[in-house]
Amino acid sequence: MTDSTPPTQTSELGEELVRLASADNFRDVAGVEVPYVAADGATLRRGVVFRSNELQLTAADAESVAALGITAVYDLRHDHEVEAHPDAEIPGATWHHLEVKGIPMDAVANLQHRDAATAVMHDVYRSFVDKPGARAAFAQLLTRIADGEGGHLFHCTAGKDRTGWAGALLLHIAGVDDDTIMADYLLTNDFSAGTRTKYLGLIEEHLGADKVEVYESVMVADAAYLETAHAAAAEHYGDRAGYLRHGLGLDDVTIERVRARLRG
Numbered sequence: 001m002t003d004s005t006p007p008t009q010t011s012e013l014g015e016e017l018v019r020l021a022s023a024d025n026f027r028d029v030a031g032v033e034v035p036y037v038a039a040d041g042a043t044l045r046r047g048v049v050f051r052s053n054e055l056q057l058t059a060a061d062a063e064s065v066a067a068l069g070i071t072a073v074y075d076l077r078h079d080h081e082v083e084a085h086p087d088a089e090i091p092g093a094t095w096h097h098l099e100v101k102g103i104p105m106d107a108v109a110n111l112q113h114r115d116a117a118t119a120v121m122h123d124v125y126r127s128f129v130d131k132p133g134a135r136a137a138f139a140q141l142l143t144r145i146a147d148g149e150g151g152h153l154f155h156c157t158a159g160k161d162r163t164g165w166a167g168a169l170l171l172h173i174a175g176v177d178d179d180t181i182m183a184d185y186l187l188t189n190d191f192s193a194g195t196r197t198k199y200l201g202l203i204e205e206h207l208g209a210d211k212v213e214v215y216e217s218v219m220v221a222d223a224a225y226l227e228t229a230h231a232a233a234a235e236h237y238g239d240r241a242g243y244l245r246h247g248l249g250l251d252d253v254t255i256e257r258v259r260a261r262l263r264g
Contacts, residue, residue, distance in 0.1 A: 023061065025159035025191045026052040029170050030262065032187065038175035038263065045264040049145060049152050051167050053159030053192065054081075057088035066091040071150030074141050076100045076162040085157075093153070098140050100162045101133025108218060117217040121161075122228045128165045129232035129243060139248035141166055142173075146257035158195075160188045160221050165229055172240050173255060174262040188221040196220070 029051055030036055030044035037043050047068065054077070057065065070093045075082060078099055087095060103124050111117045128134050145152050156162035164185050171181045189196075196219045204212050233243035244250050 023052050023055055023057055023155075023159075024195055025163075025188055026050065026065075027187070027191065029167050030174075031184075035264070036171065036174075036176050036180055036184070039177045040175055042175065043264045044174055044176070044262055047151060048261055049154075049170060051159060051163050052153060052155040053163075053195075054085055054155060054157050055087040055090070056085060057090075062088050062090055065153070066093065069151040070153050072096060072144065072148055072152045074098050074144065074152065074154040076137060076141070076154060076156040076166070078103070078105060080105075081157055090153070096144070098137040098154075099133070100128070100137040100156070102127035102131030103134075103162075111211075111214050111218070114214050114217055117214050121217060121222070121225050124161055125165070125225045125229040126232045128162070128229050129236055129247060135247050138166060138169065139250060142169065142244075142248065142250060142258055143254055145170070145261060146254045158188070158192065158219070160192070160219075161225070164188065164221060164226065168226060168229075169240070169244070170258070170262060173244070173258050175259070182223055182226060185226050186221050186223065 027050065028046050029049040030046040035044045035046050050065075050068065050070070055062075055065075055073070070090055073087065073090055073093050073095045075087060075095065075097050076099070078101075082097060089095075104120060104127075107120050107123075111120065128138065141154055154163060154166055168181050168185055171184060176184075196216075199219065200212050200216060203215050230240065233240050233247070237243040237245075237247050244255060245252075
């Protein structure tokens with residue numbers, strides 16, 4: 001979104017591409033320019049659930065988000081990430097901290113080789129399935145979306161991994177096919193290209209050119225990462241439906257409420 005004045009009607013905002021100058025991976029879970037269509041032909045409802053990277057927003061962008069009718073913000077980051085970069089306040093929205101625990105932050109911060117970086121990222125995505133703290137956070141997120149009113153927004157730091165998995169689960173619940181889910185997950189690489197280039201430049205400046213390739217693996221959405229989470233769900237719970245019901249503890253009523261919220 002540019003810093004232009006937002007439309008006055010939330011319904012109008014829900015029908016257009018919303019981009020934030022200060023949060024480049026902000027987007028509607030139901031689709032960017034046009035709503036996604038589920039495998040059974042149902043059109044997803046835009047303006048209900050949004051995803052983002054961390055909310056280091058300009059005042060203009062905070063007002064633009066508020067104009068979308070956001071009533072709840074769910075921050076999936078670790079405590080220290082929140083302390084270092086607290087979210088900007090969104091007028092009219094209540095902030096909730098749903099920390100996704102289990103990500104090996106120390107390992108990420110001390111990477112020496114590209115292969116190690118790739119291995120850590122696969123571990124991160126497996127943790128979404130096999131770490132109780134991560135499952136608890138995702139269960140709370142989906143339950144609150146099911147039970148809530150108004151627009152909901154969830155995010156992590158880059159809006160890529162924790163947010164990417166949550167977004168993929170929501171689209172799966174809505175009945176969107178896997179090819180579309182994967183394409184949506186990979187949109188992060190387009191939306192956040194400028195931010196990624198900036199941070200890789202800082203890495204080159206402060207850590208050396210040899211570390212750029214190492215950390216590039218951490219800063220991209222890779223199809224193999226999402227597939228690792230899917231494989232872990234299949235290994236532990238049979239499939240994603242089993243993960244939702246037995247891994248996250250969501251009953252059929254809650255899952256159906258999420259589905260109903262997302263579909264037009």
